[in-house]
Amino acid sequence: MTAVTEAPAATAGQQLTFAKALTTALADAMEADPRVVVFGEDVGPLGGVFRITDGLTRRFGEERCFDTPLAESGIVGMAVGMAMNGMKPVVEMQFDAFAYPAFEQVVSHVAKMRNRTKGHVSLPMVIRIPYGGGIGGVEHHCDSSEAYYAHTPGLTVLAPATVADAYAMLREAIEYPDPVVFLEPKKLYWSKDTVELDALRAPGEPRIGRAVIAREGTDATLITYGPSMPTALAAADAAAAEGRSLQVVDLRSLVPFDDETVTAAVRSTGRAVVVAEASGFASVASEIVARVQERCFHSLAAPVRRVTGFDIPFPAPKLEKYHLPGVDRILDAVDDLQWED
Amino acid sequence: MTSSVDAEVRGGDFLLPSAAPVQLIDQAGRLVPGSGDGGYLLPDGARLLEAYRQLVIGRRVNDQAGALVRQGRMAVYPSSHGQEACQVAAALCLGDEDWLFPTYRDTVAVIARGVEPVGVFELLRGSWHSGYDPYEHKVATQATPLATQLLHAVGVAHAAKLKGEDTVVLALCGDGATSEGDFHEALNFAAVFHVPAVFLVQNNEYAISVPLRHQSVAPSLAHKAVGYGMPGERVDGNDVAAVLAVLGHAVERARQGGGPSLVEAHTYRMQAHTNADDATRYRSDDEVKAWLARDPLSRMQAYLSGAGLLTPEEEASIAAAAEDMARVLRDGLNAEPRLDPTELFRHVYAEQTPQLREQEALLRDELSREEA
Ligand SMILES: Cc1ncc(C[n+]2csc(CCOP(=O)(O)OP(=O)(O)O)c2C)c(N)n1
Ligand SMILES: [Mg+2]
Numbered sequence: 001m002t003a004v005t006e007a008p009a010a011t012a013g014q015q016l017t018f019a020k021a022l023t024t025a026l027a028d029a030m031e032a033d034p035r036v037v038v039f040g041e042d043v044g045p046l047g048g049v050f051r052i053t054d055g056l057t058r059r060f061g062e063e064r065c066f067d068t069p070l071a072e073s074g075i076v077g078m079a080v081g082m083a084m085n086g087m088k089p090v091v092e093m094q095f096d097a098f099a100y101p102a103f104e105q106v107v108s109h110v111a112k113m114r115n116r117t118k119g120h121v122s123l124p125m126v127i128r129i130p131y132g133g134g135i136g137g138v139e140h141h142c143d144s145s146e147a148y149y150a151h152t153p154g155l156t157v158l159a160p161a162t163v164a165d166a167y168a169m170l171r172e173a174i175e176y177p178d179p180v181v182f183l184e185p186k187k188l189y190w191s192k193d194t195v196e197l198d199a200l201r202a203p204g205e206p207r208i209g210r211a212v213i214a215r216e217g218t219d220a221t222l223i224t225y226g227p228s229m230p231t232a233l234a235a236a237d238a239a240a241a242e243g244r245s246l247q248v249v250d251l252r253s254l255v256p257f258d259d260e261t262v263t264a265a266v267r268s269t270g271r272a273v274v275v276a277e278a279s280g281f282a283s284v285a286s287e288i289v290a291r292v293q294e295r296c297f298h299s300l301a302a303p304v305r306r307v308t309g310f311d312i313p314f315p316a317p318k319l320e321k322y323h324l325p326g327v328d329r330i331l332d333a334v335d336d337l338q339w340e341d
Numbered sequence: 342m343t344s345s346v347d348a349e350v351r352g353g354d355f356l357l358p359s360a361a362p363v364q365l366i367d368q369a370g371r372l373v374p375g376s377g378d379g380g381y382l383l384p385d386g387a388r389l390l391e392a393y394r395q396l397v398i399g400r401r402v403n404d405q406a407g408a409l410v411r412q413g414r415m416a417v418y419p420s421s422h423g424q425e426a427c428q429v430a431a432a433l434c435l436g437d438e439d440w441l442f443p444t445y446r447d448t449v450a451v452i453a454r455g456v457e458p459v460g461v462f463e464l465l466r467g468s469w470h471s472g473y474d475p476y477e478h479k480v481a482t483q484a485t486p487l488a489t490q491l492l493h494a495v496g497v498a499h500a501a502k503l504k505g506e507d508t509v510v511l512a513l514c515g516d517g518a519t520s521e522g523d524f525h526e527a528l529n530f531a532a533v534f535h536v537p538a539v540f541l542v543q544n545n546e547y548a549i550s551v552p553l554r555h556q557s558v559a560p561s562l563a564h565k566a567v568g569y570g571m572p573g574e575r576v577d578g579n580d581v582a583a584v585l586a587v588l589g590h591a592v593e594r595a596r597q598g599g600g601p602s603l604v605e606a607h608t609y610r611m612q613a614h615t616n617a618d619d620a621t622r623y624r625s626d627d628e629v630k631a632w633l634a635r636d637p638l639s640r641m642q643a644y645l646s647g648a649g650l651l652t653p654e655e656e657a658s659i660a661a662a663a664e665d666m667a668r669v670l671r672d673g674l675n676a677e678p679r680l681d682p683t684e685l686f687r688h689v690y691a692e693q694t695p696q697l698r699e700q701e702a703l704l705r706d707e708l709s710r711e712e713a
Contacts, residue, residue: 041548041549041551042548042549042550042551044550044551045550045622045623046549046550046622046623047622049549049617049618067550067551067555068555069520069555069556069557070487070517070518070520070521070548070551070556071520071521071522073522074520074522097486098486098487100486101486101521101522101523136416136467137416138416138417138464138465138467138470138485139464139470139485140485140486281696310685310686310697310700310704311689311694311696311697311700312685312686312689312697312700313470313689315685316463316464316467316468316469316470317416317467318466318467318468318678318680319468319469319680319682319685322682322685322704323685328707329707332707
């Protein structure tokens with residue numbers, strides 16, 4: 001009689017979209033901690049306009065995942081109070097530009113409460129914001145608003161670009177003692193990857209404040225985050241075909257900023273281009289250039305370049321392709337890095 | 342002796358809306374008995390016929406736009422299917438010098454006011470953020486950030502008052518938008534400055550998936566007016582005669598210096614929030630079907646035919662006008678828009694900054710290399 005051999009334990013990963021990774025992270029966090037509550041506009045029975053909260057009301061009940069009246073300042077302001085009183089609110093702003101009515105609450109209270117009270121009151125809350133362009137959205141649906149938040153001391157600002165980071169960083173953000181602005185690149189919601197959820201669920205290295213080398217390379221470093229990551233990787237592919245080896249750094253955490261990883265990366269190649277969708281003037285990209293210039297001056301063979309959105313309001317859908325950093329524009333910038341000996 | 346507090350409370354009474362929404366013509370197309378008692382007079386036959394004509398055209402605009410989205414000719418369309426009575430009355434209640442402040446859902450109102458229709462669709466086809474000159478027909482851009490436009494409407498009205506013009510401003514928003522802080526600020530400013538503004542809330546029962554009961558537990562949205570010290574009124578939003586009468590009254594009061602008021606029109610969003618929305622996730626077919634009987638077009642058609650105001654010839658001419666409109670939209674939106682990417686840099690400031698000049702040059706260079 002032949003022994004029945006057992007199929008090997010399913011250690012292979014599973015295919016997940018970025019969106020599903022976020023949904024799973026929310027569900028796992030709610031399962032793990034009854035203090036986690038999710039609320040916002042259309043996040044209840046509809047599951048959010050991007051379906052990130054899909055099924056949470058059904059599974060956890062209306063007290064744990066609920067629709068609010070339509071008012072962003074109300075949503076964030078109420079989250080502040082709930083966080084003060086022992087809960088862990090995770091709120092959704094429906095789109096980047098629709099978070100602006102909450103700006104007062106975010107900059108005047110969410111960001112400042114810990115400092116104002118000398119640490120007596122901390123606000124463990126997460127503000128999730130679908131952000132960025134590339135989805136053909138009409139006006140107010142495509143803003144890259146990271147600079148407003150990153151410029152505000154007291155806010156932790158994350159912008160994951162991979163499915164694994166979507167899961168792990170959202171879990172980490174919910175556990176974090178301080179308020180997190182969690183920027184979800186809309187155009188990556190439907191991107192897929194194979195991840196090992198069980199491994200991600202186990203405690204691991206922190207990702208907040210840690211950049212990663214997304215691709216090794218020796219000739220120049222592309223520094224980017226969030227929605228621009230796939231573009232940067234595509235540029236690196238295209239450059240490789242032309243014989244140039246580009247390293248890609250995925251920041252994923254804008255605040256805190258990982259100077260160490262970025263600095264080491266740029267020193268290793270001596271050239272750098274920062275890529276971001278947001279308008280370049282007074283931007284996160286500008287901050288990165290400044291930090292690199294300050295720390296790597298003697299290792300640089302050329303000035304650090306930026307490839308960003310233009311300094312214009314985000315264009316209408318049919319024109320966004322001219323605005324968003326694309327592979328060609330990135331390669332043009334790389335070509336500009338004074339390669340002549 | 343009555344205290345001043347009592348007097349003020351009684352003063353508040355006359356600000357209160359009627360107990361039930363004002364209705365002049367019922368859903369079967371019959372005149373509502375005693376409907377004139379509330380002080381709202383049935384508009385005359387010619388006006389009702391014009392309203393019906395615009396209802397039919399408006400419905401055609403909604404249907405055609407929906408089809409164009411499905412064919413990929415437009416980015417998105419928030420339809421006002423079912424809300425055409427509000428749309429049409431909002432356009433017809435204003436004079437040429439008055440202002441309309443619409444939202445993304447109010448395309449039919451904007452077109453009914455006379456704005457060139459293909460231009461109106463620039464926003465929703467995705468070629469620019471707005472496709473008409475607001476001053477030409479005194480129609481502001483269609484606002485997307487909810488309730489923000491209401492304050493602009495108050496400002497236009499206030500400026501008109503300071504300039505001694507007898508302009509009235511009509512500002513539109515949805516039921517969900519009444520929860521935003523800007524809604525409160527706009528109504529309060531309007532009342533405090535006693536400006537000639539009328540706020541029309543189209544209560545279509547939903548803000549995307551969220552039903553009205555999650556938005557407000559006030560007796561009605563019109564009741565909110567009392568808190569600001571302005572009159573509120575409720576109207577059957579699917580009865581174009583009633584919406585015309587109630588808005589007409591509010592506009593006239595504002596024009597005579599009587600100050601702002603709030604009108605809540607009870608209606609229903611017959612289709613999903615936009616083509617991108619799946620309404621089956623949050624409401625039943627039966628609920629939607631129940632509203633079919635209250636359709637704003639069929640009731641006017643029944644009333645006008647019964648009153649001998651709508652002849653078969655008239656009906657044919659209205660249908661032809663609606664078809665003309667549909668053809669204009671198809672022709673306009675099926676043609677690829679002429680896009681000039683360098684226009685992106687032209688309207689950011691009155692005078693282009695040196696940085697924008699550089700960026701425009703960069704794009705021009707890329708485009709010329711692409712062509713080469
Ligand atoms: C400040 C702001 N928050 C969120 C949104 C996203 N949004 C667009 S329409 C809508 C629902 C609005 O409902 P309502 O005011 O009832 O108008 P309706 O769409 O039903 O006409 C929401 C939440 C927005 N446009 N602006
Ligand atoms: Mg509504």
